Amino acid sequence: MIEQGEMLADIPLFVAAVEAGGFAPAAVRLNLSRSAVGKAVARLEARLGAKLLHRTTRTIALTEDGQVFFEHCRRGLGELQAGRAMLDAGRREVSGRLRVSMPVLFGRQCVAPVLIRLASAHPRLELDLNFSDRLVDLLEDGFDLVLRNGPLQPWPGLMVRRVAHQHMRVCAAPSYLDAMGAPRVLADLERHQAILYGRAGRVLGWRFPGEAKPATETTPPSRLRFDDLGVIRDAAVAGHGLAWLPCWLIRPELLAGRLVTVLEDLPSHVFDTHALWPQTAHLPLRVRLALDALASELPEATSPVSLCGDAPEPGRRAEGAAATEEVRS
Template identity: 70%
Template sequence: MIHRELLADMPVFVAAVEAGGFSAAASRLNLTRSAVGRTVARLERQLGVRLFHRTTRSLTLTEEGQTVFEHGRRALAEIQGAAVMLESGRREIAGRLRVSMPVLFGRKCVAPILIRLATAHPRLELDLSLTDRLVDVAADGFDLVVRNGALRDWPGLTTRRIARQPMRVCASPAYLDASGVPQSIADLARHRAILYGRPDRPRSWLFPQPSGPATEIIPPSRMHIDDVGAIRDAALDGHGLAWLPCWLIRDDVESGRLVPVLGDLAAHVFDSHALWPQTPHLPLRVRLAIDALAAALPARVALPA
């Protein structure tokens, strides 16, 4: 039997995980830190499991906590998505919505959500620009911009995090059969990797630690590529391990063409943000587009449970 309190407490627990701690979640939810702590403790009692490993310096999910978080986040996203669709069904959206987004991420993750929104609103006109260059939101006339990674200072813009993109190390079954499956970060030194960037400036692979900075690794490689889609293709062909966003390899993992490894390690995440010009009266079409992305995007960027 699902207790009413469980449904009420789940958003607080999910916020604590996404924010990285009770204090940050309290600030986001306009609660006290102790209120967040009491809510999580009550949820643990209801479920009969411990959700966090707690120390004086860190707060990390238990295995049970990770399971509850994934299912809870998915359920909340479904509820929020339903609310957005109900609201949008009651209120007419019209006019042009001009959105800029990264090429591959936009094509696979962002554009389908906005196209679905336009399908529900025949008077909404979409103008989607897929580009990896940094655009000037105001000067280029965009209503909304989607960008990944750390944000610089954007004067005159409002931002909202709409998803977190977990990364995974993966490889083809053929490569793992021939070279073995790495069991630890140290094992990466004995493998071939397909790295992003140039040979003189490769991108490190990041592995978060319970306390302190993330561990940065640059595995041995004879293949450097500055396009994640091409890195995926090389991994599918068995050329080595790849460190890729989950949204890019989702179908390959479900079909067995790629196999995630080192799954017991924490996954590094890149934030996805929506940015739009500051205005006292945000047009309904822009607000509903942002809400639709925040509701549907998290499920698209995660690996299936």
Template identity: 55%
Template sequence: MDRLAGIQEFVTVVDAGGFSAAAQKLHLSRSAVGKAVARLEERLGVRLCHRTTRAFTLTSDGNAFYAHCVRILAELDMAEGALASDREQPAGRLRISVPVIFGRYCVAPVIADLSRQHTALRFDVSFTDRPVDLIEEGYDLVVRNAVLPDSAVLTARRIARQRMTICAAPSYLAARGTPRAIEDIAGHDSIVYGRDGNTRPWLFPDSKGGTYAAPARTRLILDDLDSAADMAVAGMGLAWLPCWLIRARVHSGSLVRVLPDVDPLVFDTYAVWPRAPFMPARMRVLIDALASRLPGMTGADDEIKSAA
């Protein structure tokens, strides 16, 4: 049942002072307007107005109902106006989940710039490395460093590519030697990312389009990539980290790349959001900004020098 059926006609009749004038405003026949109001009265079980060929007056029920209808239609107009405005000018709240380190260094600056450019946008950002259920937990968008499985309810767009590299402090390499092949890694201490008892293997592309794991000997397991980079700077072992994360440390000389001639693993980062027939401007401007800005932040690794 359409609970709004007849309300617009009823309010227009009252505002216009009669059925004929209302019919002209609504571009309907007088009969159509009269039938719409009659059906509304039948559904409500009350008489809203007294009408004769010359006069139109509201009943007490009609007068009270009219006041409510005016507020309802005004709120509906405001809601539709807000949506129409958002289609043209980004506005409203976006609830987002991003990985901790990638979100802090790469996504947060994009959000800050968008906030400055579009003052009607509001962001609610969660920084977490745990898997999140976008639909169940009510997120508008999540950023994931993984391939999205086929889904009938989600849509994804690649927004960045991240290159991984092995790195170490010059002091560690001076004391323990510099690996010259992947197999040499097994003789070195490694700093490994891990969470909830699971560690991430150091992966490299093979000649068949797949990947293989380097034989790392774990010394430290950390669930924070920034801390892993700091441990590498402290000379605690080799680390396998995103190039963008260690770039400043490499340029300062506190870290150097190891095995630079070995092809790096490159993995994709996606923006994921619920599938819908229409995309609000606030979502579109965020996704476009991420896709435009992040590749320049993650960048290529050709500027990162290697170990001697």
């Protein structure tokens, strides 16, 4: 055990020597003698039974074994430093400004309540929330976090974490269904009127996943097209046609009976919500807490209810919170 402790103590000296390009500059950086650094590397080689460095009077170079060992040591030291930083941050009160950008309607209804509760629990935390459906430049615009719905394009220099799933359902007002009847299969949509989402001259089709085949996309007949989901919902409540909308948006209308879901035998289209933030060695505590709060609470806020076709299974919230991931984009 003592030998293992001594070996761990020698590793930072070995890493410093490689990064500095020699024993002498590493010794200056560490405020040690050149021989102390050299002896630490020699002890490591003896304990490992492998040559780590090629040495000349002026330079050092990693051997093949040394390169492998160095990469693992550097990553390990980085993890230790990150762990220490998180512990230090945990002893401090959360403070500072948190700048977050999010889609307008989804942000207002689902994201903002989570972050406002977080701010209420931490009086020194400042919130600066931006509601926009445009693709903001996270780095250039200076945001700590950005929430995005749907597929992501590669975005170098950013980290990504999935924080929720969203389910789409077809719905209509009871008055519309009384007059037109309820569609039973996809082919029935051709005899109905739909309220569609369109932006910049492009109309979004309705997607229905297949169990063992590619998803089916259809664009039902329509004379109403809007670029605002809230307006589409309101038009559906008023009886103007069928609408294809996320469950979180129509939940109050479903519970109140102002809307009814149809085509419930078809699986719902599901897409992800991601949080993105700048890649950094030490994530600020306020950003980490916001990510954890969103990953914990958004799955429940976006999950379908029984009236929306798919009732949440027991433990669904815990599953949603656990099924998050962090990846470099």
